Amino acid sequence: MSAITALATSEKSTILAPLLAAGWKLQPKDSNTPKAKEALTKTFHFSDFNEAFGFMTRVAIAAEKADHHPEWFNVYNRVEVLLTTHDAGNSVSKRDVDLATKMEEFASTQRK
């Protein structure tokens, strides 16, 4: 596995623009707590649990294939997602951008 680095400040605005426009937030690592993470976050809403879990299943298969996994929380039709790269010191990397982009594709085919 090749080394992965955080997105450079200079490339953030361009690379993240489509995701921010789709409702993703960039959580900064500006806290004094040791567990603070820079992360991409979004809460998805679906029509019911079946649609939410269908989304999660498709994401899980893609995540395992890419060896890059989401932190997430599900209640019925809601899926809260946090994407960060542990291997890049809990910063946002290209791997998070790629997984978030796949999530947008998958979510667009589930019933809302």
Ligand SMILES: C[C@H](O)[C@H](O)[C@H]1CNC2=NC(N)=NC(=O)C2=N1
């Ligand atoms: C050993 C394995 O490749 C690593 O632990 C992978 C697994 N999944 C991962 N997922 C995420 N989100 N960040 C990582 O740094 C990461 N690293």
